[in-house]
Amino acid sequence: MAGTWGRFNIAALVLGFAFLYLPILLLVIFSFNESRLVTVWAGFSTKWYVQLFSNQGLMDAAWVTARVAFLSASIATVLGTMAALALTRYTRFRGRLLFSGMVFAPLVMPEVITGLSLLLLFVAINFDRGFATVTIAHITFSMCFVAVVVQSRLISFDRSLEEAALDLGATPTRAFFQVTLPVIMPAVISGWMLAFTLSLDDLVIASFTSGPGATTLPMKIYSQVRLGVTPEINAICTILIGIVTVGVIAASLVNKRREVIRRRDEAAYA
Amino acid sequence: MKSLTSALLNRVVIAVPYLWLLIFFLVPFFIVFKISLSQPAIAMPPYTPTFDLSEGLSGLWAGLSEMSFSNYLWLTEDALYINSYLSSLWIAGVSTVLTLLVGYPMAYAMARAPENLRPILLMLVILPFWTSFLIRVYAWIGILKTEGLLNQFLLFIGIIDQPLVILNTSTAIYIGIVYSYLPFMVLPLYATLEKMDQSLIEAAQDLGCPPLSSFWKITFPLSLPGVVAGCMLVFIPAVGEFVIPDLLGGSRTLMIGKTLWNEFFANRDWPVSSAVAIVLLLILVVPIVFFQRAQARSQEKGA
Numbered sequence: 202m203a204g205t206w207g208r209f210n211i212a213a214l215v216l217g218f219a220f221l222y223l224p225i226l227l228l229v230i231f232s233f234n235e236s237r238l239v240t241v242w243a244g245f246s247t248k249w250y251v252q253l254f255s256n257q258g259l260m261d262a263a264w265v266t267a268r269v270a271f272l273s274a275s276i277a278t279v280l281g282t283m284a285a286l287a288l289t290r291y292t293r294f295r296g297r298l299l300f301s302g303m304v305f306a307p308l309v310m311p312e313v314i315t316g317l318s319l320l321l322l323f324v325a326i327n328f329d330r331g332f333a334t335v336t337i338a339h340i341t342f343s344m345c346f347v348a349v350v351v352q353s354r355l356i357s358f359d360r361s362l363e364e365a366a367l368d369l370g371a372t373p374t375r376a377f378f379q380v381t382l383p384v385i386m387p388a389v390i391s392g393w394m395l396a397f398t399l400s401l402d403d404l405v406i407a408s409f410t411s412g413p414g415a416t417t418l419p420m421k422i423y424s425q426v427r428l429g430v431t432p433e434i435n436a437i438c439t440i441l442i443g444i445v446t447v448g449v450i451a452a453s454l455v456n457k458r459r460e461v462i463r464r465r466d467e468a469a470y471a
Numbered sequence: 472m473k474s475l476t477s478a479l480l481n482r483v484v485i486a487v488p489y490l491w492l493l494i495f496f497l498v499p500f501f502i503v504f505k506i507s508l509s510q511p512a513i514a515m516p517p518y519t520p521t522f523d524l525s526e527g528l529s530g531l532w533a534g535l536s537e538m539s540f541s542n543y544l545w546l547t548e549d550a551l552y553i554n555s556y557l558s559s560l561w562i563a564g565v566s567t568v569l570t571l572l573v574g575y576p577m578a579y580a581m582a583r584a585p586e587n588l589r590p591i592l593l594m595l596v597i598l599p600f601w602t603s604f605l606i607r608v609y610a611w612i613g614i615l616k617t618e619g620l621l622n623q624f625l626l627f628i629g630i631i632d633q634p635l636v637i638l639n640t641s642t643a644i645y646i647g648i649v650y651s652y653l654p655f656m657v658l659p660l661y662a663t664l665e666k667m668d669q670s671l672i673e674a675a676q677d678l679g680c681p682p683l684s685s686f687w688k689i690t691f692p693l694s695l696p697g698v699v700a701g702c703m704l705v706f707i708p709a710v711g712e713f714v715i716p717d718l719l720g721g722s723r724t725l726m727i728g729k730t731l732w733n734e735f736f737a738n739r740d741w742p743v744s745s746a747v748a749i750v751l752l753l754i755l756v757v758p759i760v761f762f763q764r765a766q767a768r769s770q771e772k773g774a
Contacts, residue, residue, distance in 0.1 A: 210583055210584070214584075221596070224611055281488070283484045284489075287485040306496070314751065317735060321506060321741070321745070322495070344491070372477075373476075423714075426612070427718075445603075449594070
């Protein structure tokens with residue numbers, strides 16, 4: 202195998218992945234550092250984790266972020282799936298061009314502009330900024346990501362399955378929930394996860410659209426990083442990295458299992 | 472009755488996301504546009520409503536007659552803005568090229584990897600993307616600063632005898648952008664390289680073409696759609712980037728996302744920051760249109 206793949210390729214991958222993972226790895230290692238200095242190793246310690254959990258400000262921010270992410274990802278998944286259905290199923294409706302433009306534009310819109318424009322809207326209609334406005338902002342940009350993910354799955358979906366259900370007397374709603382939705386479910390789930398992490402991650406849009414009492418974790422981390430590095434931040438970053446890693450690995454295992462079951466079923470019917 | 476409810480459902484499926492995007496995407500955009508055309512004193516906080524809806528059409532006309540391009544003129548008068556735009560384009564351009572140089576060999580190696588390894592390699596590329604962007608940029612501060620890990624390492628192995636100043640320079644921004652956007656470059660490149668017909672290379676080699684020249688004459692041209700897609704996915708967001716220049720670039724390096732942020736949060740000049748946003752969008756329209764054309768062309772070819 203090494204003959205066709207080559208040393209050059211292996212070197213490219215090793216260097217590339219070292220570049221991608223070394224900073225994260227160093228962050229994790231130094232979160233267990235005894236010293237306050239982030240660059241000097243002074244022995245193993247979990248004291249920053251202990252301090253982290255007694256830091257009320259950070260804990261509050263984490264709770265706000267989790268609620269915003271959960272709520273916005275869930276609503277964005279519903280809206281994004283609807284948008285994907287509208288774009289793939291209904292080739293002709295009034296303003297379709299505008300609609301597809303609005304679905305794709307937020308994907309390339311700089312965050313500073315999305316944040317600024319939403320803030321100006323909330324100010325214009327006199328809407329108090331806080332938890333609700335951050336959630337609305339996150340729904341708006343992440344529904345577009347969900348739409349793209351679900352749409353790519355819907356395009357390859359065999360519509361005759363749904364038509365068969367309709368011919369057999371299922372109502373359109375029932376056909377959707379019993380035939381279409383189960384088939385596109387992996388895409389819907391990964392859309393939700395994408396929306397969830399986008400929301401967890403967002404600093405810029407949240408900074409524009411949140412108000413007093415709704416400080417998200419990235420906003421808190423950002424302000425602390427600007428004041429000077431604190432080891433607690435390393436600890437909270439490590440926890441977040443851990444959660445995401447476990448989540449992604451679990452999701453891929455579930456996907457793999459589903460794939461195996463699907464193949465087995467197909468083989469059984471064939 | 473059944474068709475009636477289904478027609479109603481169809482409408483709901485279209486109307487709900489449509490209305491949401493109209494209210495929270497399109498209308499805000501017009502408000503930015505409107506404020507960018509207003510006099511600084513009117514729109515600066517304390518803020519008066521943009522559209523006086525109660526006055527109906529006459530209110531709209533009153534608003535239109537008050538339009539002023541002074542904010543845009545201001546952008547051309549102060550060198551800060553022009554320099555920010557130019558330096559954003561330059562930094563994004565250089566980082567895009569660097570990302571391509573790092574990402575291409577990776578994508579190439581992945582596409583040539585044994586088939587059972589590919590899904591794992593793919594996941595390894597995507598995984599950092601799921602972990603917080605802010606955290607990953609933050610991790611670089613500890614590496615790049617003067618007493619940071621990179622300098623410690625270089626001093627230790629004896630390449631340098633004075634610590635390098637990297638943090639708070641544009642070099643740090645390049646590193647940050649290449650690092651953060653690498654998956655966006657690798658994934659489209661991998662997609663085009665993976666489905667490329669290997670027999671073309673074999674044929675070239677059978678006919679005596681050396682590997683390097685078969686790469687330039689066959690592999691690279693065939694991977695161009697992926698190169699274009701990857702470059703655009705890096706370049707477009709990099710132009711408006713805020714977090715990377717702010718955390719790694721220090722106060723002296725200019726980027727337009729940071730200038731807009733400062734204009735808004737520090738100077739609280741809403742009309743000028745709106746004008747900055749509109750001009751930024753206009754600049755980005757060119758690469759976006761170019762990208763969409765290239766996408767459409769490659770889709771036509773594929774079909």
